[in-house]
Amino acid sequence: MNDDAFADAEEQLRTEIIDTVRRCRKCNYCYSACPLFQSTRGFQTSGPSGIIQSLYYGIVWGELEGQEKETLRDILYQCTTCNSCVLTCKDRATGLPIVEVIEKGRKLLVEMMNGPMPSQRKPMEQIYSHGNPYQEAQENRLAWGADLNFKRLPTDEAETLFYVGCTTSYEPELQNVGRSLVKIFQHAGVDFGVMAEEKCCADPVDKMGDMFLYQEMVEQNEEAILACGSSRLVTVSPHCFHTFTQSYDRLTAGMEVLHYTMYLDKLLADGRLRLQAALPRKITYHDPCYLGKHHEILEAPRNILRRLPQVTLVEMEQYGKDSLCCGGGGGRMFYEVEGNNWLGETRIKQALDVKAEIIVTACPWCHTMLDNAVKNLGVGGQLQVVELAEIVAGYLMDAD
Ligand code: SF4
Numbered sequence: 001m002n003d004d005a006f007a008d009a010e011e012q013l014r015t016e017i018i019d020t021v022r023r024c025r026k027c028n029y030c031y032s033a034c035p036l037f038q039s040t041r042g043f044q045t046s047g048p049s050g051i052i053q054s055l056y057y058g059i060v061w062g063e064l065e066g067q068e069k070e071t072l073r074d075i076l077y078q079c080t081t082c083n084s085c086v087l088t089c090k091d092r093a094t095g096l097p098i099v100e101v102i103e104k105g106r107k108l109l110v111e112m113m114n115g116p117m118p119s120q121r122k123p124m125e126q127i128y129s130h131g132n133p134y135q136e137a138q139e140n141r142l143a144w145g146a147d148l149n150f151k152r153l154p155t156d157e158a159e160t161l162f163y164v165g166c167t168t169s170y171e172p173e174l175q176n177v178g179r180s181l182v183k184i185f186q187h188a189g190v191d192f193g194v195m196a197e198e199k200c201c202a203d204p205v206d207k208m209g210d211m212f213l214y215q216e217m218v219e220q221n222e223e224a225i226l227a228c229g230s231s232r233l234v235t236v237s238p239h240c241f242h243t244f245t246q247s248y249d250r251l252t253a254g255m256e257v258l259h260y261t262m263y264l265d266k267l268l269a270d271g272r273l274r275l276q277a278a279l280p281r282k283i284t285y286h287d288p289c290y291l292g293k294h295h296e297i298l299e300a301p302r303n304i305l306r307r308l309p310q311v312t313l314v315e316m317e318q319y320g321k322d323s324l325c326c327g328g329g330g331g332r333m334f335y336e337v338e339g340n341n342w343l344g345e346t347r348i349k350q351a352l353d354v355k356a357e358i359i360v361t362a363c364p365w366c367h368t369m370l371d372n373a374v375k376n377l378g379v380g381g382q383l384q385v386v387e388l389a390e391i392v393a394g395y396l397m398d399a400d
């Protein structure tokens with residue numbers, strides 16, 4: 001892109017942000033829904049309207065490059081993009097796309113060399129150079145499944161492309177989620193395979209604000225995924241699911257894209273998973289924001305849990321669309337803010353309040369945040385954090 005094109009993109013972002021924020025009534029209903037506002041104990045600029053108003057005045061007063069530019073950057077990057085404010089503004093006020101404004105603000109800051117946060121620069125570079133944010137080698141990406149027998153795409157062909165994602169591929173505590181899904185797919189007789197050269201879906205790049213790198217990665221990933229020739233794509237992470245369904249137009253035009261909870265719900269409904277009896281368990285479910293609040297995927301995970309023998313599903317004080325964010329979205333896995341532990345720990349206390357033995361989730365980042373909270377609180381003897389895929393895999397009948 002030449003300088004004129006960059007300038008045009010910047011100008012467009014400024015205009016779109018100003019036009020949208022002008023519609024804010026400053027009624028502040030959105031604050032009541034914001035986990036960030038709650039976790040930072042109520043700073044005005046740590047709430048939805050405060051964030052977008054700060055951005056608005058930063059633009060109209062010409063302060064994006066002024067003395068306060070780092071303060072503005074810190075305000076914009078603290079948001080977890082959980083979408084609670086968007087739902088509240090839609091229900092009670094004017095329906096502003098607050099998250100979209102915040103994401104546009106981050107893009108503007110990156111274009112002006114004032115973003116992302118310093119701690120996010122390395123992960124961003126790693127995504128570009130290594131295809132993942134964790135400084136891990138591409139050749140180790142499939143190590144989690146080295147001893148498992150599944151197809152490698154596109155050398156092999158398969159109806160379903162199982163997109164594992166960076167965190168599940170590399171994080172030792174989450175690799176069992178990938179293994180559990182392989183076990184489930186094999187049990188159900190799903191014709192599936194994993195990409196031999198899978199790379200990051202680029203969601204963190206989008207959330208950290210590099211729109212040109214994001215676009216480049218989307219185009220490269222689309223080519224690679226389409227070359228596999230599969231008709232269905234199933235993700236582990238809700239963030240991958242969100243990115244594929246929102247930005248990968250060429251994929252969604254010809255492929256069914258599902259989060260794994262949607263697919264397992266269907267496999268169970270079709271009678272393709274045979275379950276065995278187990279001891280009674282009391283389980284609660286933590287809704288990942290990028291399933292519940294962004295896509296209204298609330299029932300599929302609960303349907304799965306309700307079908308498991310001897311499982312009692314109990315809801316926490318906040319659940320469904322009112323669920324409490326874990327604090328790990330929107331690039332926050334790579335940027336810690338004040339009160340970072342408060343959200344995860346509050347969530348764990350809510351699970352303990354309903355006397356659950358297990359808190360189930362369906363997102364690698366929620367899993368990490370909740371697991372850290374259990375360790376911080378020292379309650380590992382009372383409550384386990386488990387992925388839904390791992391729970392289901394444990395109920396499968398052995399092969400006859
Ligand atoms: S609820 Fe919507 S209109 Fe009201 S202050 Fe928040 S963003 Fe503005």
Ligand code: SF4
Pocket residue numbers: 033034035036037047048051078079080081082083084085086098099
């Ligand atoms: S997306 Fe979530 S964290 Fe961000 S401002 Fe809205 S409610 Fe707060």
